[in-house]
Amino acid sequence: MLKKTLVAAVVVGMGSLSLMANAGEAYNGYLFGAVGQADHKISSSTRNDLDASINSVPGVVVNSSSLDTKDTAWKIGAGIRAHENVAFEFQYVDLGEARYKADTNLGRLTAPIETRGLGANAVFILPLDSVELFAKVGYHQMRSKVRASIGGVSSSESEKKWRTGMGLGAAVSLSQDFAVTGEYERYRNIAGDYNVDMWSLGLRYKF
Numbered sequence: 001m002l003k004k005t006l007v008a009a010v011v012v013g014m015g016s017l018s019l020m021a022n023a024g025e026a027y028n029g030y031l032f033g034a035v036g037q038a039d040h041k042i043s044s045s046t047r048n049d050l051d052a053s054i055n056s057v058p059g060v061v062v063n064s065s066s067l068d069t070k071d072t073a074w075k076i077g078a079g080i081r082a083h084e085n086v087a088f089e090f091q092y093v094d095l096g097e098a099r100y101k102a103d104t105n106l107g108r109l110t111a112p113i114e115t116r117g118l119g120a121n122a123v124f125i126l127p128l129d130s131v132e133l134f135a136k137v138g139y140h141q142m143r144s145k146v147r148a149s150i151g152g153v154s155s156s157e158s159e160k161k162w163r164t165g166m167g168l169g170a171a172v173s174l175s176q177d178f179a180v181t182g183e184y185e186r187y188r189n190i191a192g193d194y195n196v197d198m199w200s201l202g203l204r205y206k207f
Contacts, residue, residue, distance in 0.1 A: 030079050032089075034181060034202025038073035040098035040113070041195045050100055054109065061105045071096025073198045079123070087123040092116070093140070095187065095196050109150040115190050117142035119165065130173045136185075138165040144191040164188050171204060179204040 047067045054062050077091030095115040102109040119140025126133045145158040169183035181202040190196050 028081060028207060030081065030204050030206045031077075032079065032091075032181065032202055032204045033074070033076045034183065034200040035072065035074040036183075036198060036200030038071055038095040039197045040069040040071075040095070040115075040190070041197065042067060042069050042098055042193070046193065047100065050111075051102065054102060054104065059106075063103045063105065065100070065102040067101075068099040071098070073200065075200070075202075084127060085125050087125060087134075089121040089123055089136070089138075090119075091121065092118050093187075093198075095190070095198060104150070107151045109148065111146055111148040113144060113146045113191065115142055115144045115187075115196065117163070117187075121165070121167075132171045132173075132179075134169055134171065136165075136167045136169075138167075139163075140165055140187065142187065142190060146191075159191060161192070163190065177206050179206070 044067075047065060051062045051065050054060055073094060073096045075091050075093040077089055079087050079089040081087045093116065095117075097112040097114045100109075100111040100113070117140045119138050119142075121136040121138035123134050123136045140163055141160060142163045143158060143160045145156060147154060147156040149155075165185055165187045167183055167185035169181055171179045171181045173179045181200075181204055183198075183200050183202065185198045185200075187196045187198070
């Protein structure tokens, strides 16, 4: 449990996906970046399971442990506006780390679990003058990696798997070319164990 991770590449072909745009109105591409906070939804019962697993090793006793589930997260990517109400995005996302620590009779054990990935989203848009509301669904190949170390000895293990994601957000136009975005996203079943929620603010450049 929590020994695996995910990172990889996903490219979904869009050449055949063309939808009719409004007459006389053109939709082009855009670049985006965003930074915020990720919350790895690891339960206290999972921490207890980790404590029990360590205690099961002969000669090792956990005196206390902690779990930090929040970290800085960010993403960058590009999108294509295929229709007034539909866009397709490709992105790289870094969800930061969840950090498990345990004080044992042999010293402190640390085990950060980091998650990153590449993926694609279909975005459904509701334009409202200078504000656009949107919802998205995506598919990402995520890599989660855990690095455990104690007493100068360390080991690591990773896992790559395809995972689904979804999100809600809004974009506010600053000019013809730039918009500010605010978003909530959920990436599901990370490392086979838990979901990760990401809140972010970003900037979009249209071209």
